[in-house]
Amino acid sequence: MTWPLFLAAVLAIPLLGFGAAFHPSVRSELAPARIAAALALGVVALTLTGLALTWASVRWSLATLAAPPLAVSLLLGHFWARCPAPPRRPGHASRRIALAATAIAALALVLLFWTLVTAGATSVDYLFFWGVKAARFAAVRGVDTELLRWKYFGHAVPDYPPSVPILQAWGALAAGRLPWRFVPVCSLLWIVAAAPLARALLRRRIGDDAATAVACFWVAATSITIAQSYSGGNAEAQLLFFETLAVAALLVEDAAAGASRFLPALMLAGAVLTKVEGAAAAIAIVAGTVLRDALERRRGTLRRALPIVFAPAAALLAWFAFQRHIGLAVGYSSHGPLLGVSARFLPSILGEGLRNLDAGTLWLSWVVPIAFLLAARPDPRRLLPALALVAGLCGFLVFDYMHDTRDPSQRIGWTTPRVSQSALSACILAAGLAWFGREPRGQQISAAAATPPAP
Amino acid sequence: MNPADADPPGRSPRLWLIAAFALCCFPIAARTAHPLDEQLFVPITPLDRTDGARAEQWSFLEACRPHLPPQPVFTIVAEDPDAAMSLFMMSIGAFPDSLPLPTMYYGMPAPEIGRQADFVLAYRQPPLPHWNLRLVARVRHGAVYARLPAP
Numbered sequence: 001m002t003w004p005l006f007l008a009a010v011l012a013i014p015l016l017g018f019g020a021a022f023h024p025s026v027r028s029e030l031a032p033a034r035i036a037a038a039l040a041l042g043v044v045a046l047t048l049t050g051l052a053l054t055w056a057s058v059r060w061s062l063a064t065l066a067a068p069p070l071a072v073s074l075l076l077g078h079f080w081a082r083c084p085a086p087p088r089r090p091g092h093a094s095r096r097i098a099l100a101a102t103a104i105a106a107l108a109l110v111l112l113f114w115t116l117v118t119a120g121a122t123s124v125d126y127l128f129f130w131g132v133k134a135a136r137f138a139a140v141r142g143v144d145t146e147l148l149r150w151k152y153f154g155h156a157v158p159d160y161p162p163s164v165p166i167l168q169a170w171g172a173l174a175a176g177r178l179p180w181r182f183v184p185v186c187s188l189l190w191i192v193a194a195a196p197l198a199r200a201l202l203r204r205r206i207g208d209d210a211a212t213a214v215a216c217f218w219v220a221a222t223s224i225t226i227a228q229s230y231s232g233g234n235a236e237a238q239l240l241f242f243e244t245l246a247v248a249a250l251l252v253e254d255a256a257a258g259a260s261r262f263l264p265a266l267m268l269a270g271a272v273l274t275k276v277e278g279a280a281a282a283i284a285i286v287a288g289t290v291l292r293d294a295l296e297r298r299r300g301t302l303r304r305a306l307p308i309v310f311a312p313a314a315a316l317l318a319w320f321a322f323q324r325h326i327g328l329a330v331g332y333s334s335h336g337p338l339l340g341v342s343a344r345f346l347p348s349i350l351g352e353g354l355r356n357l358d359a360g361t362l363w364l365s366w367v368v369p370i371a372f373l374l375a376a377r378p379d380p381r382r383l384l385p386a387l388a389l390v391a392g393l394c395g396f397l398v399f400d401y402m403h404d405t406r407d408p409s410q411r412i413g414w415t416t417p418r419v420s421q422s423a424l425s426a427c428i429l430a431a432g433l434a435w436f437g438r439e440p441r442g443q444q445i446s447a448a449a450a451t452p453p454a455p
Numbered sequence: 456m457n458p459a460d461a462d463p464p465g466r467s468p469r470l471w472l473i474a475a476f477a478l479c480c481f482p483i484a485a486r487t488a489h490p491l492d493e494q495l496f497v498p499i500t501p502l503d504r505t506d507g508a509r510a511e512q513w514s515f516l517e518a519c520r521p522h523l524p525p526q527p528v529f530t531i532v533a534e535d536p537d538a539a540m541s542l543f544m545m546s547i548g549a550f551p552d553s554l555p556l557p558t559m560y561y562g563m564p565a566p567e568i569g570r571q572a573d574f575v576l577a578y579r580q581p582p583l584p585h586w587n588l589r590l591v592a593r594v595r596h597g598a599v600y601a602r603l604p605a606p
Contacts, residue, residue, distance in 0.1 A: 098469055104475045111482045119498035122505050127513065128541075132548030147547075152557050152568070155544055178548070180501050186575035213475070220475040224482055230505050241509030363483045368474045435466055 001257050002175035003182035009062075009174035010186050013167070016066055017041030019073030024085035025260045038073075039193050040242065040266050043163060044315070045069035047273045050166040050216035051322045054142040061141065062173055086218065093208040101216035106196065109188065112223040116185045116232045123418075126184060126233030129156035134168030135178040147327040159332050161319055163273040164235040184232030190241040191226065195219050201248040202429070206436035214432030218244070221365040222425060228360030229417035235275045236418050242270035242424040243389065248429055250289050250308070250385040255298055264289075265311035272312045276332050277419055280396045281389055282312040288388025295381045334403070341402040349401045352409045353394075356416035357424075365424060369431030378434035386430035393423040511596060512542050512578065517547045518594035519576050528554045530569035533578040536562040536599040542578055 006338055020026070020041035021034035049068045050060065117123045123130070133156060133324055136144045143166070148158040171186075172178040195215050202211035222244075253259045268285065271278035281450035286308050293301040326328045359365035380387060397419060401408040486494065496503075500517075502510040514520040524531065531546060533539040539559045546555040558569030569575075576580045582588055588600035 097472070100472050101475075104472060104479060107479050108475070111479065111486070114486075115482070116505060118494075118496075119501050120504040122501040124502065124506055124509060127501060127509065127548065128544045132544065135548040135551040152543075152560055152565075153547070155540075155561070156547075178551075180549075181498070184501060209468040209470075210471075213471035217475040217478070220478040224478055227482065233501070331587045361478050364474070364481075365478060368471075372471075400557075432471070438466075 002177055002179040002261045005175040006171040006182060009300040010167070010189065013042040013046065013170075014038035016069035016121060017043070017045055017073055017171070019077035019080065020075040020262075020266065022080040023260070024080060024261050025263050026197075026200075027080070027085040028088035029200045030088075030181035030196065033200035035205065036193045036197035036241075036245065037263060037404070039252050040245070040270050041073065041076075042265060043167060043238070043275060044270050045072055046170060047163040047166050048315075048318060050137075050143060050169070051162060051318060054145065055322060055325055058290050059094060059141040060169070062170075065170060065173070066150060077202040081188045089203070091203075091208050093212060097209040097212055100410070101212045104218045104352065105219040108220040108223040109192065112188050112191070112227050115227040116188055119181065119184075121185045121187075121230050121232040123230050123232055123234035123236075127180075128159075130164050130234050131168060131178060131180060131183060132156060133162075134172055134183075135163035137165055137169035138172035138178065141244045142174070143322075143326070149327055158356060159276075159323065161273050161275060161278065162322075163270070166274075167238075185235075186233045187237035188223075191219060191222055193243050196341065197245055198248050198344060198429070201245070201252050205252045205433055210432065210436035214428065214436070217368070217432075218425065218428045221359065221361070221428060222421065224360040225365065225417065225421050227276040229421065231418055231421070234418070236421060239274045239278055239281075240421050240425055242274060242278065243285070244266045244280075244425045244429070245256060246271060246285055246377060247389055247426045250285065251383065251429060251433055254261040255296065260303060261307040265307040268308055268312040268423055269315040272316045277393070277396070277422075279312070279316055279332075280394060281422055284387055284388045284392025284396075286312075288384040288390070289384070291388070292381050292384035295384075303390075335400060335404075336403045341399065344403075345404065345407055346398075346402065348407055348409055349398055351414065352412040353397065353401075353416055357415055357420055359417070359424060361418075366427065369424075370430045372431040373427070376431070376434040378437070382437075383430040386426040386433075390430070393420065397431075458555045508538070509541055509545070512538060513545060513549070515578055515594065515596040516542065516546055518596070520550070521597050522592040522594070522599040523550070523553070523574060526552045526554075527574050528556065528572050529574035529576055530556045530558045530572035531578060532558050532569070532580065532582050536582040538578060542576070546576075553575070573600070573602050 006219055015034045016038065020037040023037065026034050026037045046065060046069055053060055053064055136147050142261045143162060147153050168178065168183060176337040195218065198218060199211050199215035202214055222240060229236065231237055249264040249267065268282045272282050286305065287309065290301060290305050293304065320330050357363065357366060397416065401412060404411065491573060498504060500510040500513040502513060525563045527550070531539060533542060536559055540561060543555060543557050556568050556572045557565050570586065574587055575586065576597065576599055582600055589603055589604045591599040591601050
């Protein structure tokens with residue numbers, strides 16, 4: 001029985017990053033939301049530790065992998081616990097809404113669990129390279145650099161970021177070997193972990209019931225699309241966790257300068273360590289945020305962009321430096337020359353792309369948020385961090401498919417349902433804020449203070 | 456109640472909850488479209504319900520496992536180049552202490568690599584006769600062979 005040990009190791013990852021739960025930007029939230037922040041730091045720290053240990057020729061063990069993240073967490077947690085944190089806004093949640101949302105979200109998660117546990121949503125790539133790398137990393141107790149360089153391992157995309165294999169190897173080390181049948185079930189945990197923090201972030205801008213309802217819709221839509229796109233065991237759910245929370249944190253932040261960007265910076269670092277698309281998404285999210293701040297004339301736009309630029313850039317550089325250290329080609333390989341694009345298959349790309357955005361719900365997962373978004377007629381500037389991800393990811397996909405020298409319909413069918421999930425997630429968050437949202441709390445306060453008392 | 460906590464007039468969270476429930480109806484409908492015995496079938500491989508061909512190949516690798524020594528150096532032969540490639544890719548993870556050598560890589564023959572292996576896992580076809588092998592075991596969908604020492 002290896003799976004209970006694997007599960008225990010996965011559930012222990014938030015312990016490695018417990019320091020993040022004490023950061024002032026999340027410390028006053030409820031425990032499940034704080035655990036999500038701790039999970040994010042745990043994942044990032046574990047990934048970087050895995051690389052550093054291999055670089056330093058130190059064999060992996062549970063102790064060597066856990067010690068540095070725990071030490072960092074202890075230091076950061078101790079420091080952050082002394083910093084003042086804004087109090088949590090008292091809740092005004094309707095019991096009926098909360099119960100209904102919990103029941104619907106639980107139904108969606110049970111359906112996803114059932115699909116994953118019955119091997120109905122396992123990614124083939126998990127057996128071709130994600131899990132393969134994890135099993136080999138655990139076997140050699142480090143990043144298997146010889147394997148990554150082997151000419152007959154090119155199919156396993158050795159340049160892909162290392163977070164997912166390192167996390168799965170962490171579990172395999174605890175379990176003694178990789179429990180191949182069980183690992184895909186853990187994809188569910190990313191949705192379970194993200195939902196409370198997404199809700200906590202949303203309620204900074206919208207009412208409790210609205211935040212609950214939007215988070216519930218998000219859980220339903222993402223659970224279904226994870227299953228429908230066969231994302232069990234691959235990197236998609238983890239990427240969805242990081243990108244969703246990065247977008248949510250940036251969407252709801254106070255317009256007044258000074259609010260911490262620790263959380264989105266951490267999430268963006270996690271995204272770029274998870275998948276190549278994470279880097280493209282980070283660029284889009286950061287661009288959207290900077291543009292929003294500039295258009296809204298927020299103070300310190302460039303200075304405040306530093307954390308969300310530096311954190312993912314540092315994570316990416318760490319991976320690229322490791323690539324260079326072990327003798328891999330540095331960077332990511334593209335599908336042909338960067339500008340070698342052709343519009344020959346554009347009709348096919350657009351047609352197949354749209355067809356494959358049905359998200360397992362005959363497009364309803366997209367139609368609902370888009371309808372709310374259009375009906376709300378929001379100021380689009382406020383939603384730019386999310387809208388930039390939607391547009392950037394869709395544009396990135398089309399650009400990528402335009403490199404194909406043959407009709408990419410088959411590749412679109414394999415990839416679009418998986419890769420578009422983050423765009424769907426961002427669309428839901430944007431729609432929720434547009435439909436229920438008001439001006440940021442800081443602006444409200446400023447406006448109220450500026451309003452002269454009635455005579 | 457703080458005015459900021461109230462939802463805008465006419466914008467009830469119930470609409471979102473109804474939409475969320477509507478989404479859940481799609482996988483429920485997909486599930487109930489299959490017979491119960493199919494629903495209750497306990498999968499053996501990670502791909503039983505997503506890719507029948509790869510599931511069979513994974514089963515073949517698992518069936519070979521008891522007939523291989525620790526840390527084996529092996530190759531896989533299969534008539535279908537796609538099957539050979541899939542089996543090679545999966546075997547690297549399925550046998551993490553081993554060294555799988557390709558006899559075919561992305562459809563390109565690499566017999567000079569594969570012939571260095573001590574064991575041959577033959578999937579749905581016998582290995583070439585001149586490879587000088589002895590049968591170790593027949594397994595479901597194929598057989599395991601060992602290389603004979605050179606005379």
